[in-house]
Amino acid sequence: MTRLADLKGLEISHEGHRTRLKWHRLRKRFADPLFSAEVMAEGFAAGASMELDLRVRADGGFVVLHDMELEGETTGRGPIAAKNAADLRDVRMKDGARPLILSEDLADMMRATHPAALLQFDMKDDYEAVGTRGIEHLAGHFRDIAASVIVSGGSLDLIVAAKKKLPHLLRGIDPTEKLYDIRQAGGWSAAEMELRADLRGPTEPDTIYLHWQLILDAAKDGLDLIGLCRDEGKRVDAWTFTLKDPVAGFSDAEWRSFSTLMALKPDQITTDEAPATERAWARRIAA
Template identity: 35%
Template sequence: MSDPLYLERDGHRTSIKWHRGRRKPIDPVFTGSRILEAMRLGASVEVDLVIHADHGCAILHNFALDAETTGTGLVRETPASVLRELNLRGNDGQPIADKVMLLEDLCALLSKEKPHPDALLQLDFKEGHAALTPSIVANFGASVAPVADYLILSGGDFDAIGMLTNSAPKLRSGYDPCYGESLAKLQATGDYQTFISEALATAPDADMIYLAYEIVLAADKSGFDIVAPIHAAGKRIDAWTIRQVDSSTIPLIERLLALKVDQITTDDPEGLAAAFAS
């Protein structure tokens, strides 16, 4: 089997993004070995960032430690030294050998093992700008600057993304409007044109717009191509997240490819590549 990197359709390439560092659904999330594999191959891969007690970021999705790690309590109240001693949990909830990584740990690994030129690591920042302090911003910049060419920072609070992006030259940024007031307004009005216009106005410097694939397809069903204005603005679009690749999702993926999304986020990159190999 070839490595799950991208799909080609009608002259357009759509990257396959390894959600939370997974190559296949059975993989545990956020393991250094899988993330480094993806970066070595030239894949697109995503990890999440949550602030910890020592003014830095941990590679975790949840604000609480219990579900993802062998720790308890809040990430925000846990020192870096304690986090590094915690084990991650697998899909069955049982501890695995891999430890929790901090952002600087992951960036150090990338510095030692130079990624493929096409590799792209998405850092999805889970917090808002109110959580940021000068120390957090400075530590973030120091961590990512040496490998910024291979990174893109994303989130739903573009004020926070802007603050962090400015701390590291060459770092690209992305914006996800599928949260908060923006999403609430869309759900109330069904006005996809205004939704995407406001997203583009909010994040004029973003390289990538991240949209829930359900929104992309709902807009299409209503007769509005939500991808076109993103491309017209010179930006790329990621459609997230295909959890399983099966008979129920393959037609949805077919339509996303027809709409020429630039990236599809999935927990099953191998399954996605295999399903469309022919």
């Protein structure tokens, strides 16, 4: 068994299956600043799986932020879609007064990475907002990067457009919200039918992003969403499971949920507390 001192928040091995721990919004720990270039560099060196959000700018480029408006995460004001790169150079993150990461900067940061590193571009805008110009921007800046990238989003049209322009990049889709709605209206059979259609659809996804609670709810009613995706040759990322107390580890309720999730063998779990989750898992298994 891996010694506790060696654990780095990269993965958990259980019953012969490897589950990667993905650093949500470039945070290895919840205490890390949001979208930290320093944490990203650490992850690139260690071979971590990481996620960042991209918002489209008025000039067709992107900025690493989650919200549509600048006010929530930065010192700026107004909608990001109305800003050019020059408008954002003097804007700072509220946490630590750090400069924003623009897509042009991001491309330069990714020239040399650990071969196991994987960075998820979670596209927060739909294809109507991103458009041809945004896809051309991605192609121009990320065609020859060294790092492995997976482009994901809720807009299937956007992922199809990315596939056509950048076929070598991995692709992911997140049908969670849609599946919740369909399950509510028509039951799990209807949700299963819709998911199978997405898995076989034109996006040709590598990874399916599903809320961890959706996975457990389906399993409780006899539907193995992870197994369903795996049968179609797809990986599954279960998002976002974060310990409430990273020092104490799993509460009993958290342990029941997490151990049930691990028994279903997801390929990846998104978390804001990767090292703490790995340590807590090791302690529970050892006990």
